[in-house]
Amino acid sequence: MTRIATYSADGTTFYGAVTDDGMIALNDAFPAWPTLYDAVAAGGLPELSAAAEGQSVTHTDFTYEMVLPNAPRILCVGVNFPDRNAEYKDGSAQPKYMSLFPRFASGFTGHGQNLVRPPENHTLDYEGEVAIVIGKGGRRISQEDAYDHIAALTLCNEGTIRDWVRHAKFNVTQGKNWDSSGAIGPWLVPFTDAAQLDDARIITRVNGEVRQDDTLNRMMFPIRREIEYISTFMTLKPGDIIVTGTPTGAGARFDPPRYLKPGDVVEVEVEGIGVLSNGVEDEAV
Numbered sequence: 001m002t003r004i005a006t007y008s009a010d011g012t013t014f015y016g017a018v019t020d021d022g023m024i025a026l027n028d029a030f031p032a033w034p035t036l037y038d039a040v041a042a043g044g045l046p047e048l049s050a051a052a053e054g055q056s057v058t059h060t061d062f063t064y065e066m067v068l069p070n071a072p073r074i075l076c077v078g079v080n081f082p083d084r085n086a087e088y089k090d091g092s093a094q095p096k097y098m099s100l101f102p103r104f105a106s107g108f109t110g111h112g113q114n115l116v117r118p119p120e121n122h123t124l125d126y127e128g129e130v131a132i133v134i135g136k137g138g139r140r141i142s143q144e145d146a147y148d149h150i151a152a153l154t155l156c157n158e159g160t161i162r163d164w165v166r167h168a169k170f171n172v173t174q175g176k177n178w179d180s181s182g183a184i185g186p187w188l189v190p191f192t193d194a195a196q197l198d199d200a201r202i203i204t205r206v207n208g209e210v211r212q213d214d215t216l217n218r219m220m221f222p223i224r225r226e227i228e229y230i231s232t233f234m235t236l237k238p239g240d241i242i243v244t245g246t247p248t249g250a251g252a253r254f255d256p257p258r259y260l261k262p263g264d265v266v267e268v269e270v271e272g273i274g275v276l277s278n279g280v281e282d283e284a285v
Contacts, residue, residue, distance in 0.1 A: 001189060001272070002017070002049040002052075002189065002190055003017065003018035003186075003187040003188070003189060003274070004016070004017055004018070004026075004036065004039075004045065004048055004049070004152075004187055004188045004190075005017075005018050005023070005036075005064060005065075005067060005185065005186060005187035005188070006035070006036045006064075006065045006066065006067050006068065006069060006110070007023055007059070007062045007063060007064050007065055007110075008062065008063045008065055009023070009059040009061060009062040009063070010059075013035075013065060013069075014026075014027050014058075014059070014062075015027060015035065015036035015039070015048075016052070016058070016059075017048065017049070017052035017055075018186075018187050019057060021057045021060065022057035022058070022059055022060035022062070023057065023058060023059040023060075023062050024052045024055045024056070024057055024058055025058040025059060026048055026051055026052060029051050030044065030047070030048070030051070035068075035069075035070055036067065036068060036188070037068045037069075037070050037071055037239050040068070040133060040135065040151055040152070040188070040238055040239045041237070041238040041239040042238075043135060043136070043151070043238065045135070045151055045152060045188070045190050046190070049190065063110065063112065063113065064110035064111040064112050064113065064185055064186050064187075065109075065110040065185075066105060066108040066109055066110050066183070066184050066185060067110070067154050067184050067185045067186070067187060067188055068105070068133070068184070068188075068239065068241065069105055069108075070105060071105050071239055071240070071241050072105075072239075073102075073237070073239075073240045073241070074102065074103045074104065074105065074240075074241045074242075074243065075100055075101075075102060075103075075230060075240070075241070075242050075243070076100065076101050076102070076103055076129075076158060076176070076242075076243040077098050077099065077100060077221060077226055077242070077243065077244055077245040078098075078099035078100070078101060078172070078245070079095075079099050079220075079245075080098065080099075080219050080220050080221055080244065080245025080246070081214055081218055081219060081220065081245060081246070081247045081248060082094065082218065082220060094220050095220075097229070098220075098221040098225075098226065098229060100230070101171065101172050101173055101176060102173065103158070103176055103177055103182070103243070104177050106177070106179055106180075107159075107176065107177045107178060107179060107180070107181055107182055108156075108180070108182045108183055108184045109180040109182075109183050109278070110183060110184075110185050110186070111183065111185040111186030111187075111276050111277060111278070112186075112277060112278070113180075113183070113278060113279075114180075114278060114279040114280055114281040115157070115159050115180060115181060115182065115183065115260065115266070115278050115279070115280050115281075116178070116179060116180040116181060116280075116281060116282075116283045117181075117260065117261070117262065117280060117281070117282050117283065118161065118178055118181075118283050119282070119283060119285055121161050121163050121164060122259060122261075123161055123162035123163045123164075123252070123257070123259050124159060124160070124161055124162075124181060124259055124260045124280065125159065125160045125161075125162050125250050125251045125252050125257075125259055125260065126157055126158075126159060126204060126206065126211070126250060126251060126260060126266045127156075127157065127158040127159070127160060127182075127204075127212075127246035127250055128155070128156075128157060128158075128202055128203070128204030128212050128246055128247070128266075128268035128269075128276075129155070129156040129157075129158050129202070129243050129244055129245060129246045129268070130153060130154075130155065130156070130197070130200060130202060130216060130243075130244050130270055130273070131153070131154045131155065131156040131184060131241050131242065131243045131244065132150050132152075132153055132191070132197075132223060132227075132241070132242050132244060133150070133151050133152040133153070133154065133188060133239065133240070133241055134149055134150065134151060134236050134237065134238055134239065134240040134241075134242070135149065135150060135151020135152065135191075135238055136148060136149045136151070136238065137149070137235060137236050137237045137238055137240075138231055138235070138236055139231055139232075139234075139235040139236070140228075140231055140232055141227050141228055141231040141236065142228060143224040143225055143227075143228045144224075146223070146224040146225075146227035146228055147191070147194055147197075147223075147224065149227060149236065150191040150227075151188075151190070151191060151238065152188035152189060152190050152191055153188070153189050153191050153196060153197070153273050154184055154185060154186075154187065154188050154189070154273065155184070155185065155186070155268045155269075155270060155273055155274065155275075155276040156182065156183070156184045156243045156268070156276070157182050157183045157184075157204075157266055157268050157276055157278060158176070158182050158243055158246060159178075159181040159182035159183070159260075160172075160175055160176055160181070160182075160250075161175045161176075161178050161181060162175065162252045162257075162259070163175070164178075183276055183278045184241070184276075185276055186274055186275075186276055187274065189272070189273050189274070196272055196273075197216055197223055198216070198217060199215075199217070200215065200216045200270050200271070200272070200273075201213070201214070201215045201216075201270065201271065202214060202215070202216065202247060202268070202269070202270050203267075203268075203269045203270075204246075204247075204249065204266065204267065204268050204269075205266070205267045205269070206251075206258075206260070206264055206265070206266050207264055207265055208265075211249045211250075211251070211258075212246065212247045212248065212249035212250070213247065213249070214247035214248070216244070219244070219245055221245070223242075223244055226242055226244060227242070230242065260280045261280060262280050262281050262282050263279070263280065264279065264280045265277060265278070265279050265280075266278050266279075266280070
């Protein structure tokens with residue numbers, strides 16, 4: 001399985017291929033693509049994979065970064081599993097249209113780094129999700145053609161400050177964009193087969209305890225529909241990220257709520273993509 005990541009080593013940010021022994025830096029081989037986002041936007045993931053074959057590891061001591069730290073557009077789909085809709089206990093049936101909200105790259109850290117709980121509010125929650133990265137842009141994309149527009153898959157812990165999503169009547173943006181409150185990574189896996197999504201099972205663990213466990217084929221708005229709907233009102237561009245929705249089991253829905261605290265470890269796992277793992281710490285102020 002090809003895995004391409006953004007990482008830092010010796011005070012410099014690189015992108016490259018992940019191996020069992022370390023990283024193979026690829027920046028120097030592709031000067032026209034200074035970041036992994038540039039490579040994705042140019043349709044260059046196959047070239048990166050080919051360039052890594054037979055190469056020696058360049059870094060064994062490194063830190064994973066948010067996989068596309070300069071991604072300008074990240075859209076998230078909310079309340080996209082039937083049990084998740086039922087968690088709201090408002091008696092509503094499946095909505096006709098999906099809920100969407102933006103997130104910014106500054107709100108995400110990388111695999112192995114800590115999520116940051118701010119001093120203003122301690123209702124930091126987890127949401128394990130699959131994220132897709134657009135490889136071929138388009139407008140008014142049909143569901144039939146939707147998968148042709150995906151370049152890669154990755155994982156997301158769409159960390160949320162719950163109390164702050166209730167600050168206004170019609171939006172959740174302020175609760176969803178605290179610095180380093182979530183994570184995307186560890187890497188990109190090229191999308192080659194519909195089964196990577198259609199048969200995917202997503203599991204989220206907190207300190208080893210399974211909190212979320214569901215399959216993407218139960219989504220109320222499947223990923224093909226997400227691409228169709230989003231591309232109706234905006235032209236999707238290579239490098240755009242769509243975070244596709246989280247199953248039931250987030251901490252806010254327990255009684256009492258089970259929010260994240262310093263020292264906790266959250267793992268999001270999907271077979272064929274990998275495991276995204278993050279600790280939790282309080283923000284140093």
